[in-house]
Amino acid sequence: MVLADNGHDVTMWTRRAAKAREMNERKSNEQYLKDITLPDRIHVTTDFNEALADCDAVIISVPTSGIRETTRQLIRAEVSIPLVVHATKGIEPDTLLRVSEMMAEEGLYALTANVVVLSGPSHAEEVAKRQPTTVTVSSERSEAADSAQNLFMNPNFRVYTSRDMVGVELGGALKNVMALGVGLAAGLGYGDNARAAIMTRGIAEMTRLGTKVGADPLTFAGLSGLGDLIVTCTSQHSRNWRAGYQLGEGAPLDQVLDQMGMVVEGVKTTRAVSQLAEREGIEVPITTAIYDVLFNDQSPVQAGKQLMDRVPKHETEH
Ligand SMILES: NC(=O)C1=CN([C@@H]2O[C@H](COP(=O)(O)OP(=O)(O)OC[C@H]3O[C@@H](n4cnc5c(N)ncnc54)[C@H](OP(=O)(O)O)[C@@H]3O)[C@@H](O)[C@H]2O)C=CC1
Numbered sequence: 001m002v003l004a005d006n007g008h009d010v011t012m013w014t015r016r017a018a019k020a021r022e023m024n025e026r027k028s029n030e031q032y033l034k035d036i037t038l039p040d041r042i043h044v045t046t047d048f049n050e051a052l053a054d055c056d057a058v059i060i061s062v063p064t065s066g067i068r069e070t071t072r073q074l075i076r077a078e079v080s081i082p083l084v085v086h087a088t089k090g091i092e093p094d095t096l097l098r099v100s101e102m103m104a105e106e107g108l109y110a111l112t113a114n115v116v117v118l119s120g121p122s123h124a125e126e127v128a129k130r131q132p133t134t135v136t137v138s139s140e141r142s143e144a145a146d147s148a149q150n151l152f153m154n155p156n157f158r159v160y161t162s163r164d165m166v167g168v169e170l171g172g173a174l175k176n177v178m179a180l181g182v183g184l185a186a187g188l189g190y191g192d193n194a195r196a197a198i199m200t201r202g203i204a205e206m207t208r209l210g211t212k213v214g215a216d217p218l219t220f221a222g223l224s225g226l227g228d229l230i231v232t233c234t235s236q237h238s239r240n241w242r243a244g245y246q247l248g249e250g251a252p253l254d255q256v257l258d259q260m261g262m263v264v265e266g267v268k269t270t271r272a273v274s275q276l277a278e279r280e281g282i283e284v285p286i287t288t289a290i291y292d293v294l295f296n297d298q299s300p301v302q303a304g305k306q307l308m309d310r311v312p313k314h315e316t317e318h
């Protein structure tokens, strides 16, 4: 919608014909974006090659679990693509790769080195209503980030560039884990103090792990770090927050994920972050507590106690 507002003709690709029909004929998408009228400049197709015909840029915003398959389709299409922007927030379990690294492993960089991440506090529900939103774009090629900035920037959507692609990608992924934690605390009936504690100790944890794998610590104080942490941990738009809330109320994980009907990236990312922290020898107590609730049948109350009972620490020690 941002790109259509900026005067671009947008072809969206979906794998579901019924969804394409709904969006083309009714100009709406009731499952994913209620009560929003899509601009006329958006056309939806199920034909991947049609979506790529004569395109100046490809925006990929499938969940992390769909990145490899989508990248492979892009490569198979054998068309020239000047710019690829992804808006996906996750880390792949087991490989522990960031999204652009997954794309690289699939061979995307042979098609173009202009691969950009777009991330920041940007709930789709508010972007679609053209409410003021700020995000960050980053790429290994600064010219590519500049192109993405020019493409997306408009009076409602302000885009900053960053040179730290590692930090921007990690911030978007790691904050989802913390949003699960804040939701869990809220579901237990805990208040503002617990939320502030998880957010603040959470950004410390995100920064500690992120800098160990090459991110600039300052990036975590920016839009793709603290900014996205705030929006995800304080908004009921957030699927991660809502999933955490329901778990805190006692609902089982399978039921929570089934009922959401949309991706809850933080669940798989919690597994990935635990593995990454173990590999790097970094303490991530909040992630560990959330992991125990998600995958080790730990009760949310016990997980909270596990955090509060840790040995005394100095606030800024590593
Ligand atoms: N929603 C938001 O406000 C924001 C989301 N993000 C990030 O964007 C990514 C996508 O999130 P979001 O759109 O909200 O997720 P949703 O679950 O709301 O929608 C996912 C979309 O991706 C499609 N999809 C999933 N897997 C595949 C696949 N393998 N191939 C093709 N299409 C696929 C789904 O299609 P189908 O319906 O056929 O399953 C659906 O259209 C996530 O990483 C999220 O963290 C980033 C910023 C903001």
Ligand SMILES: O=C(CO)COP(=O)(O)O
Pocket: 089, 120, 121, 122, 123, 124, 176, 179, 228, 231, 232, 237, 238, 239, 240, 241, 263, 264, 265
């Ligand atoms: O990343 C988001 C907003 O910036 C969306 O967060 P959720 O996936 O938790 O809804």
